[in-house]
Amino acid sequence: MARYESVLDSIGNTPLVDISELSPNPRVSILLKLEGVNPAGSVKDRAAKSMVEEAEKDGSLRHGQRILESSSGNTAAGLALIARVKGYPFTVVVPENVSTERAKLLAAFGAQIIPSPAAEGSNGAMRRAQALAEQHPEWWFAFQYGNPANPKAHYEGTGPEIWRDCPEVTHFVAGLGTGGTIIGVGRFLKERNPDVRIWAIQPPAGEKVEGLKSLDEGFVPPVFIDGDGYSLLDRSRVVGPRESIKWARRLAEAGIFAGISTGAAMAGVARCASEIDEGTIVTVSPDGGWKYLSTDVWTGDLDEAAERARHELYF
Amino acid sequence: MTVEVRLPNILRPLAGGEAAVTAEGETLRDVFEDLGRQYPGLRGSLLTPEGEMHRHLNVFLNDDDVRYLGKLDAKVGAEDTVTLMPAVAGG
Numbered sequence: 536m537a538r539y540e541s542v543l544d545s546i547g548n549t550p551l552v553d554i555s556e557l558s559p560n561p562r563v564s565i566l567l568k569l570e571g572v573n574p575a576g577s578v579k580d581r582a583a584k585s586m587v588e589e590a591e592k593d594g595s596l597r598h599g600q601r602i603l604e605s606s607s608g609n610t611a612a613g614l615a616l617i618a619r620v621k622g623y624p625f626t627v628v629v630p631e632n633v634s635t636e637r638a639k640l641l642a643a644f645g646a647q648i649i650p651s652p653a654a655e656g657s658n659g660a661m662r663r664a665q666a667l668a669e670q671h672p673e674w675w676f677a678f679q680y681g682n683p684a685n686p687k688a689h690y691e692g693t694g695p696e697i698w699r700d701c702p703e704v705t706h707f708v709a710g711l712g713t714g715g716t717i718i719g720v721g722r723f724l725k726e727r728n729p730d731v732r733i734w735a736i737q738p739p740a741g742e743k744v745e746g747l748k749s750l751d752e753g754f755v756p757p758v759f760i761d762g763d764g765y766s767l768l769d770r771s772r773v774v775g776p777r778e779s780i781k782w783a784r785r786l787a788e789a790g791i792f793a794g795i796s797t798g799a800a801m802a803g804v805a806r807c808a809s810e811i812d813e814g815t816i817v818t819v820s821p822d823g824g825w826k827y828l829s830t831d832v833w834t835g836d837l838d839e840a841a842e843r844a845r846h847e848l849y850f
Numbered sequence: 851m852t853v854e855v856r857l858p859n860i861l862r863p864l865a866g867g868e869a870a871v872t873a874e875g876e877t878l879r880d881v882f883e884d885l886g887r888q889y890p891g892l893r894g895s896l897l898t899p900e901g902e903m904h905r906h907l908n909v910f911l912n913d914d915d916v917r918y919l920g921k922l923d924a925k926v927g928a929e930d931t932v933t934l935m936p937a938v939a940g941g
Contacts, residue, residue, distance in 0.1 A: 584877045607940060656938060657938065657939060657940055658938050658939060660859075661939075680939055710940075710941070712939060712940030713939060713940070717884050735915075737940075738933065738940065739933075740858065740908070740935040740936055740937075740938045743912070747860050747936055747938075748860070750860065750861075750895050750904060750906045750907055750936055751861060751906065752906075752936075753905075753906030753907070753936040753937040753938060754906070754937060754938055755905065755906065755937050755939070756939045765917060768918060769918060770914065770915070771914075771915035771917065771918055772910075772914055772915065773908075773910050773913050773914050773915070773933070773935070
């Protein structure tokens, strides 16, 4: 194991674990990259570090300046950790329906939390952060949805790590949130081998969009559009909370304690494995299960757990 | 071919308040055009004036995003379900 000068140096270089025992097709291997081992607990530590350090480099973030972001939790945790270590004050708009653990983790790192209405989802939190950014031009707004340093973290980190550890990869399957992971990793892998297929997995929008008044209020992240996501992706599927939780439970049987979005990715992987003849699928576990313990993902009745997940943000 | 089309909350008022409706067609374009005939108010949310897919509407054919299955030319079959969802982001 390595010794690090700073906790920030321990971000990335995550383990890739063979979990082919869960494959529905004996000719298809499955490898899962465990991003939950990052110091603030998720894949978003990579984007957070990349966004802050790029801004320091180009001078848009200066010593002591306040960092602003909106996040359903994981990006907030990553930024909160980095802000604490580097000495920036940090304000984050968080939808009030994220799990208790997420809110308490942010408090542990000393972040200032501004709750936004549950009914407005992640997009509502983003709109509020955008308004705050306009009121406070002296703050630095990270804006993960449109910040090129987000996919860059995956193009320069996650993607090369996967290629180094598994050059036989035929399919890459990952959740679609800001698009950072799938754009960065997908582009890197396709440049190395154009035959690699990229599948996106997304949660149903249902419970998150009660606050939308029309389709025109919908949002496709600039990170996805600028990264030419529509031509990069080969497939995109929606996976509901019930199937996601079912797969989070199956992962626990294999010794992998991962969050609900990992369950969603695995449901997509299983579908992919069933549709292809043979191959090697790599997927990403965005976070561990710790932040979801209070929601009884593993312990309660499956239908009740799925119903609760419909009202809570887990992507 | 008759398919079921599931509507998100924001589109239901344009389809008589229904959460799911049925439409006829061989392709997704046929299905959308049939829906537009049945519920004229819905048409503008399904297709642009140029007859293309709406930028902020995600369309899933049995959970599979049709943008990667030939878009409006995607073939639909009996027993298929088309689910419409507004585009939102996570993070």
